Amino acid sequence: MELKTKKRIYPKEDVCIGCHLCEIYCILAHSGTRDLIKAFKKLDKPSPRVLVEEKDGYYITFALQCRHCDDPLCIKACITGAMHRDENTGYIICDEERCVGCWSCILVCPYGAIRRSEDGKAVSKCDLCIEKGNPVCVENCPNEALELKELEDLA
Amino acid sequence: MRDINIKYLEGEVRIPSACGLLGYINRKGELTSGYHIVDAMSVMRERGNGLGAGFACYGLYPDREDYYAFHLFFEDINAKEETSYLLYRYLDVVQEEKIPTRKVRTIKDPPIIWRYFVKPKEEYLEDEDITEEDFIVRLVMKINSEIKGAYVFSSGKNVGVFKGVGYPEDIGEFYRLEEYYGYTWIAHSRFPTNTPGWWGGAHPFSLLDWTVVHNGEISSYGTNVRYAEMFGYKCTLMTDTEVITYIIDLLLRRHRLPLDIAIKALAPPLYSVIDRLDEEERIKMKAIRAIYQSCLLNGPFAIIVGFKDGIFALNDRIKLRPLVAGEKGDFVYVASEESAIRALSPELDRVWMPRGGEAVVSTLEERGVLV
Amino acid sequence: MRYVIIGNSIASAGCIEGIRRVDSEGEIIIISDEPYHIYSRPLISYWLSKKVKDISYRPVDYYEKYRVTPILGKKVIQVDFESKEVILENGEKIKYDKLLIATGGKPFIPNIPGLDKKNIFTFIRFDDVKKINEVIFDGAKVIVIGAGLSGLKAVEALIKRNCKVTVVELAGRILGSILDEDGARMVQEIFEEKGVIFLLENSVVEIFGEEKVREILLKSGEALPADILIFAIGVVPNVDIFRGTKLKINRGILVNERMETNIPDVYSAGDVVEALDLLTNEDRVIPILPNAYMQGEIAGLNMAGREVKYSGSFSMNSIGFFDVHIMSAGIINPPAEVEVIKRIDLERKIYRKLYIRGGKILGFMFINSIDRTGMIVDLIKNRIDVSNFKDRLLSDNFGFLDLPKEFRKEKILGV
Amino acid sequence: MKTLYESDFIVIRDEIRCIRCKVCVRQCANEVHQYDEEDDRVIAENSRCVGCHRCVTLCPTKAITIIRNPLDFRENYQWTARAIKDIYKQAETGGILLTGMGNDKEYPIYWDRLLINASQVTNPSIDPLREPMELKTFIGRKPEKLEFDNYGRLITEIPPQLELEVPIMFSAMSFGSISINACESLARASVEVGTFWNTGEGGLHKKLYPYKERAIVQCASGRFGVDVEYLNAGSAIEIKIGQGAKPGIGGHLPGEKVGEEVSQTRMIPIGTDAISPAPHHDIYSIEDLRQLIYALKEAVNYKKPVGVKIAAVHNVSAIASGIARAGADYIAIDGFRGGTGAAPTRIRDNVGIPVELALASVDTRLREEGLRNQISLIVGGSIRNSADVIKAIALGADAVYIATSALVALGCHLCQNCHTGKCNWGIATQDPNLVKRLNPDIGAKRASNLLKAWSHEIKEMLGGMGINALESLRGNRLMLRGVGLNEKELEILGIKHAGEGI
Incomplete structure (x- = not known):
């Protein structure tokens, strides 16, 4: 029953170029269309689940997604049970239908990796593109600044 | 001598060719008649097209073994006279003669073929501080590149080359090779893609x-030439054989490389x-x-390379x-085809295919391997 | 091995999931006096406001999947620690090898004349809102006693159900446990914009009515008409059946780091226990949901034989009213010598305030600027010295780039 | 002063495709793209565009294209737009025109007038997939002959050699002129492929020490970063006399590019201009060069080859011969199309000669003097592909240097604005925001892929010529034929015209 994520994305800040393409492709991946232009013209354009950290006058940038922690505080803090671990992949997934937007997960996530959705109704978090197979942020990073690592020793 | 239908001669263009090779040595130095090798070459007729053949024999001039035996082709008498002048000027000529030939129907328009037994004049060697061999090489290069219609095709001691345009058996017949005896014999039959008609171009x-x-x-x-x-060799013939010979001369005689090392340099x-x-x-x-x-x-x-002490292929x-x-008793044979070896010695002790880059070396026993 | 859990809420779920991480064989029995599938108490206000229809905390197949035998709608009246038996009100006795007491909290109701009238409710359990839902009507005058977290969540739901709501609060400000005065005023204004009337520094002294509530009398002498009265003053640990037993109880049940009580094989977790407050270094009841789960999980793991220690916690809350979001954690009413940094934007109703002592954050309260707050909670938890970047803590987009490089790298690459 | 210079490029944005993601805004260091919040549009300032295509490449919807400004001057064979615009620029600045990369003028490219041979019938071609194909190359001084003792043991001591698995090395580019990530990319590719990279006059950054075994350390007129440790760190030392892009002049790294890292590596104070003088002030003649060569050999205990790099100029063959006699282990000749981080445009475009001719004449001259075999010859400054490599080797080079090709592999788009330090591809810049755009993991892979790809092609072509070891192509000019060349050019190149037989 001990379940952990099988994959995790690690950012490489030395080569993150702050282009935000990870966010752009994340939006596409969760937009329900396959066309970027369409996705961006949608009124209910999803918010990105990856966050590019940047700071004025400072050259380091990096992109951060949910770490899919081994000891996930967000699941423990969730008041509805919406936040859960997927049994097949070990990814931490939020069931947006069940989320009521109390943001307890945001209060406890030590990575600040959980965001409110654009409409403020539910949590928007990285699902490692569970339906697509591979995370689009990793695949589309032009400088390979995101590395998807397969994790071993899964119980 | 030049056929009007023949467009290119060696030295004017490179002429690719295919060939049949045969050579053998008797390690004890026992002499055999040229008859055998001429006869054996006939089995590789397929590998030649009658446009060139030749033989080399070691040990054929025992009486003149201290002299360089110059074999020359002359297109005309003028060339011969011009050459003679040069030879007599720089060399002590102990003997000169027409190389005996016989009439053969298929051999057309042979040049004047002459041989000289010579030694460099001491005074030139001293004056120029040059080795005897280098002096000979320089003279050969000079004749071959400067005297129109003259060509030195053999210049070693106790070795003679006999070659011309024709099939090997006809060339052998022409030069009366059955009358010569040597401990090493090498033969060649040529298949040039062009139609060169020049005797000097044969091997x-x-x-x-x-x-x-x-x-x-x-x-x-191009690289080899x-x-x-750079070392003063003039590649006038534009044949592979020529440059291979020069490189062998450079490595073995001038750089004094051990034979096995020189072979490693070549392959x-x-x-x-x-x-x-x-x-x-x-x-x-x-x-x-x-x-x-x-x-x-x-x-x-x-390649088959003959030298004073032996051969290598x-x-x-x-x-x-x-x-x-192949090997039989004291004889070691090398050839393009086993049939040619069998023609010389039907019962062999051993036959083998040397691997690429691995030389077959055989030397006279009494002299040992060159070091 | 038989695990018995008294209580069917968050701590119990933590316990079940903790046990099953280690022991997939043992029998688990869960007992609750409520007849419902495991549900989330905070969701009752959402249910009342009709935002959600289902308040389940775990999927319907949960018990089946975790192989739990539920005994629901049956009250435990006693535990015989000697014979290791749980005794139900119907006399049934259930043997246990390991027991978890997760009875939670029970509403506190002051002793006021007139409490026997109808339409007086508390606001803790599903049954509470189900009953409120039955009597509620458009324009109903509802008086909510208590302006704490659950009181105001009730108010929000009632406003959404078109009630006229008055809040009576004993203290001088609302949300006293999570906000200071400035913050409280800001939030109060939001409620007032929706028509809610706040009566602070006041309390109910008597309730009038025939069968049902009709009017209440306040300490100030004022009388207010009321159709419905809701007590949301707070909860106290639900330890009644254990009073007078060997079980050590202060305000709540006392446990060690392994969530074990003084009685062997008896564990306790959730709103019923006192546990370590990291910031005060004292044991106290911190009745917040994440704690309940984590304590339950620690208890479960230990019950199943894995040695795990509870590292303590501190109070923290995330709560939203209408579209205003509030997060706070740690110490809210600090001693005088504490350094205060804050940013107030009255117009946009943004508030960020932090208390810092010796370079470490003691507590904070944020209104409408809550993204990535978990990072700040983490700084408190890890006692990180923030002296070098404390100004950045007030920024809406505070992030890892504001943290020391080594800490950032370890945090992100070390997972 | 109002400029008369109209922009060279025009940015065309497909408004339907543009999703306002602002990637272009973030990526353009020249600040061509700006987001207008009021109109929710991205607009472009064309005059700043250098045509580097960074925005085009990264735009996720491919909404951007960049075209040459079609604005024409009145047609004039003599007064081209470029000639006119150059005058506008100088009239406005009063300064020397500066540019980056190599000569882009329409001089003949001899590589493209040379054709390669292949075997047919009389000599079999070799299939490199099935037969071994050797590209190994040794760079260093060779004795005229070897000597062995009676036991066949080698007596001759072989001077130090660089052993190359491919006959292609990365030419000198300093840390300073290019970014640390660009340096690291090439250094790692060198390790991976088995060739060498060159520090240029930039010193050896500590981050590059792990790749020092594959480094040629340069000693140029500024002596930046040179000390005994540096000299001993690399596998060879190169004395740089000249550079093809700017023969006869020195170098200048402006102070603003001399940050902490560059300062430490070059061993100069932060913020000071790094000026490499035009000559080495200790080399005023060939005997001075000889002294420096031997001083350097002495410093490394004769353990490493010391080469000399010169620009291809008119008298290059005599100079090369002098260098050979001065004791250098190799000569690197840099042709007039060679690149640079910054050079005066007029010098770049008008000084020096094509490397093909320089190479042919140097090789011939060294052979005439019997020196060719003793010294290695490296050429660079215009090698664009494997065919150029083959041709260079057939003309007589031992190996080639590539720099522009290597940078193109890393992402360079030849915008020729290296001198501005705003390279959007993270190559010719020291701005940390730009440097990180070149991920050395990717860079190393791209650079090594290029060398591997060229190696495959070289092997194919060698096989076609019936050659299975590169040395048999070296100086084998019979493998080349010229097309469209006059007698003099053929004579200098030492080749026949296409159509002439062997």
Whole structure:
């Protein structure tokens, strides 16, 4: 029953170029269309689940997604049970239908990796593109600044 | 001498060719008549097209073994006179004569073929501080490149080359080779793609005691020639055989490389092989490849090289041309085809296919291997 | 091995999931006096406001999947620690090898004359809102006693159900446990914009009515008409059946780091226990949901044989009213010598305030600027010295780039 | 002063495709793209565009294209737009025109007038997939002959050699002129492929020490970063006399590019201009060069080859011969199309000669003097592909240097604005925001892929010529034929015209 994520994305800040393409492709991946232009013209354009950290006058940038922690505080803090671990992949997934937007997960996530959705109704978090197979942020990073690592020793 | 239908001569263009090779040595130095090799060459008729054949014989002039035997072709009497003047000026000529020939129906328009037994005049050697061999080489180059219609095709001691345009058996007949006896015989039958009609272009190519017959067309020719030229060799014939001979002369006579090393320079082991050698050998092989990189004979070839003390035969590194070796008692044979060897000696003690780049070396027992 | 859990809420779920991480074989029995599938108490206000229809905390197949035998709608009246038996009100006795007491909290109701009238409710359990839902009507005058978290969540739901709501609060400000005065005023204004009337520094002294509530009398002498009265003053640990037993109880049940009580094989977790407050270093009841789960999980793991220690916690809350979001954690009413940094934007109703002592954050309260707050909670938890970047803590987009490089790298690459 | 210079490029944005993601805004260091919040549009300032295509490449919807400004001057054979615009620029600045990369003028490219031979019938071609194909090359001084003792043991001591697995090395580019990530990319590719990279006059950054075994350390007129440790760190030392892009002049790294890292590596104070003088002030003649060569050999205990790099100029063959006699282990000749981080445009475009001719004449001259075999010859400054490599080797080079090709592999788009330090591809810049755009993991892979790809092609072509070891192509000019060349050119190149037989 001990379940952990099988994959995790690690950012490489030395080569993150702050282009935000990870966010752009994340939006596409969760937009329900396959066309970027369409996705961006949608009124209910999803918010990105990856966050590019940047700071004025400072050259380091990096992109951060949910770490899919081994000891996930967000699941423990969730008041509805919406936040859960997927049994097949070990990814931490939020069931947006069940989320009521109390943001307890945001209060406890030590990575600040959980965001409110654009409409403020539910949590928007990285699902490692569970339906697509591979995370689009990793695949589309032009400088390979995101590395998807397969994790071993899964119980 | 030049047929009006013949457009190109050796020295004007490179003429690719295929060939049949045969050579043997008696390690005890026992002499055999030229009859045998002439006869054996006939089985490889397929490999020639009648446009060139030749023989080399070691040990044929025992009475004149201290003299360089110059064999020359002259297109006309003027060339002969001009050459004679030069020869008598620089050399002590102990004997000169027409090389005896016989009339053969298929041999057309032979040139004037003459031989001189010579030695450099001491005063020139002293004046110029030059070795006897270098002096001879320079003179041969001078005649071949400067005197129109004259060509030295044999210039070693106790070695003679006999060659011309025709099939080997006809050339053998023409030169009356059954009358010569040698401990080493080398023969060649040629299949040039062009129609050269010049006797000098036939094999063996010879300089001093080196006689070389060759089957192949080396791709490294341009590299080899430009290297040889740096050392004063003039590649007037534009044949692979010529440059191979010069490089052998350079490596063995002038650089005094041991025979096995010189052979490695001509056909070095692959780096994949070198990498597996022990350190000392690896350093040695890499040095050979680095320093003698321009001596590597690349592309298809099989050569038989005769020298005073023996013969060696060598294939290119990946064996793109045929070469087979055989042994019977004191005789060691090498040829393009086993049939030619069997023609000389039907019952052999051993027959083998030398691997690419691995030389067959055989020397007179009493003299040992050249070091 | 038989695990018995009294209580069917968050701590119990933590316990079940903790046990099953280690022991997939043992029998688990869960007992609750409520007849419902495991549900989330905070969701009752959402249910009342009709935002959600289902308040389940775990999927319907949960018990089946975790192989739990539920005994629901049956009250435990006693535990015989000697014979290791749980005794139900129907006399049934259930043997246990390991027991978890997760009875939670029970509403506190002051002793006021008139409490016997109808339409007086508390606001803790599903049954509470189900009953409120039955009597509620458009324009109903509802008086909510208590302006704490659950009181105001009730108010929000009632406003959404078109009730006229008055809040009576004993203290001088609302949300006293999570906000200071400035913050409280800001939030109060939001409620007032929706028509809610706040009566602070006041309390109910008597309730009038025939069968149902009709009017209440305040301490100030004022009388207010009321259709419905809701007590949301707070909860106290639900330890009644254990009073007078060997079980050590202060305000709540006392446990060690392994969530074990003084009685062997008896564990306790959730709103019923006192546990370590990291910031005060004292044991106290911190009745917040994440704690309940984590304590339950620690208890479960230990019950199943894995040695795990509870590292303590501190109070923290995330709560939203209408579209205003509030997060706070740690110490809210600090001693005087504490350094205060804050940013107030009255117009946009943004508030960020932090208390810092010796370079470490003691507590904070944020209104409408809550993204990535978990990072700040983490700084408190890890006692990170923030002296070098404390100004950045007030920024809406505070992030890892504001943290020391080594800490950032370890945090992100070390997972 | 109002400029008369109209922009060279025009940015065309497909408004339907533009999703306002602002990637272009973030990526353009020249600040061409700006987001207008009021109109929710991205607009472009064309005059700043250098045509580097960074925005085009990264735009996720491919909404951007960049075209040459079609604005024409009145047609004039003599007064081209470029000639006119150059005058506008100088009239406005009063300064020397500066540019980056190599000569882009329409001089003949001899590589493209040379054709390669292949075997047919009389000599079999070799299939490199099935047969071994050797590209190993040794760079260093070679003795004229080897000597062995009676036991066949090698007596001759071989001077130090660089052992190359491919006959292609990365030419000198300093840390300073290019970014640390660009340096690291090439250094790692060198390790991976088995060739060498060159520090240029930039010193050896500590981050690059792990790749020092594959480094040629340069000693140029500014002596930046040179000390005994540096000299001993690399596998060879190169004395840089000249550079093809700017023969006869020195170098200048402006102070603003001399940050902490560059300062430490070059051993100069932060913020000071790094000026490499035009000559080495200790080399005023060939005997001075000889002294420096031996001083450097002495410093490394004769353990490493010392080469000399010169620009291809008119008298290059005599100079090369002098260098050979001065004891250098190799000569690197840099042709007039060679690149640079910054050079005066007029010098770049008008000084020096094509490397093909320089190479042919140097090789011939060294052979005439019997020196060719003793010294290695490296050429660079215009090698664009494997065919150029083959041709260079057939003309007589031992190996080639590539720099522009290597940078193009890393992402360079030849915008020729290296001198501005705003390279959007993270190559010719020291701005940390730009440097990180070149991920050395990717860079190393791209650069090594290029060398591997060229190696495959070289092997194919060698096989076609019936050659299975590169040395048999070296100086093998019979493998080349000229097309469209006059007698003099053929004579200098030492080749026949296409159509002439062997």
